[in-house]
Amino acid sequence: APRVLSGIQPTADSFHLGNYLGALRQWVSLQDTHETFYCVVDLHAITVEHDPELLRRRTRVSAAQLIAMGVDPGRATLFVQSHVPEHAELAWVLGCLTGFGEASRMTQFKDKSSKQGTSATSVGLFTYPVLQAADILLYTPEPGTAVLRVPVGEDQRQHLELTRTLAQRFNHRFGETFVAPEAHIPEGAAKITDLQEPDAKMSKSASSPQGIIDVLEEPGPMRKKIMRAVTDTGSEVVYDEEKKAGVTNLLRIYSALDGTPVPDLEAKYAGSGYGQFKKDLAEVVLGTFTPIRERTAALLDDPAELDRILEKGAERAGAVAARTMETVRERVGFVGRG
Ligand code: ATP
Ligand code: MG
Secondary structure: OOEEEEEEOOOOOOOEHHHHHHHHHHHHHHOOOOEEEEEEOHHHHOOOOOOHHHHHHHHHHHHHHHHHHOOOOOOOEEEEHHHOOHHHHHHHHHHOOOOHHHHHOOHHHHHHHHHHOOOOOOHHHHHHHHHHHHHHHOOOOOOOOOOEEEEOOHHHHHHHHHHHHHHHHHHHHHOOOOOOOEEEOOOOOOOOEOOOOOOOEOOOOOOOHHHOOEOOOOHHHHHHHHHOOOOOOOOOOOOEOOOEHHHHHHHHHHHHHHOOOHHHHHHHOOOOHHHHHHHHHHHHHHHHHHHHHHHHHHHHOOHHHHHHHHHHHHHHHHHHHHHHHHHHHHHHOOOOOO
């Protein structure tokens, strides 16, 4: 089966609805058709200032949420990035193949560093895309035999392009080693916007608490937030991205979670106003997230078992990564350790 590699940063106490509909739900369905590697990228999470205890907790909470959502550690290789030291090792090698100017053109770095100022910006944030390239290329299939697909949102396209460039450059200099990965735009992935600012994307770092639907949110606050979501002038529940961005976002969420096509929802709520629509939407969201919240809590109740699952994942990922690194060391010209 073709391989898939994807990662998510443990940078919040909960994933949100945008992460779920835009990425994580596809992680689950890709398990049926692909050999999947899913990784909680804690090395990436320290490229900005962080709190050590918070990072440790969020890494476990992230892994627990992924399992609770349906990532099956029996089928998928689920692991923590720092457990496989080859990620950092390959990043060093690839960093030596990356031009300074080339790295300077990465727009995510420009955005994040301009918000922080140069003295607060770390070299790690600058080389973030190189580490991401290493994350991906470590799981390269045998050249010529298969493809490596990487589910990415629009924001990560430039980094994937750099990964392809580095794979080709390495191959050109040192011999055919890496298969250039392909972007995988998941079917049915929806872009979800902020509940309070329907023109901006729902985001862990940029959205206000009122704008985000967290997967682990309690039912009471969840219902309130959805009832208070910004809607538009008029009272009809109709899909119109330009004139009714708020209602349109809610319709998209409802349809994506419940499977009812948008026109059927418009017909169902014709004449009943926003209130009933939002009430029902809250129940649909809770129907999806309540079991995930409960399973996450149960998994976190037994951290030793969770750590064992992650250890097994790291063993499987580590075996693949070690093989790739062995080839890389040999090709680059390092003396073998005997
Ligand atoms: P941050 O604000 O820290 O960048 P984020 O909310 O963008 O956090 P990420 O961890 O960067 O979340 O993204 C994880 C995955 O979720 C990525 O594949 C990304 O494309 C997807 N994603 C993030 N936000 C949304 C959204 N609003 N709608 C759909 N997909 C999203
Ligand atoms: Mg993001």
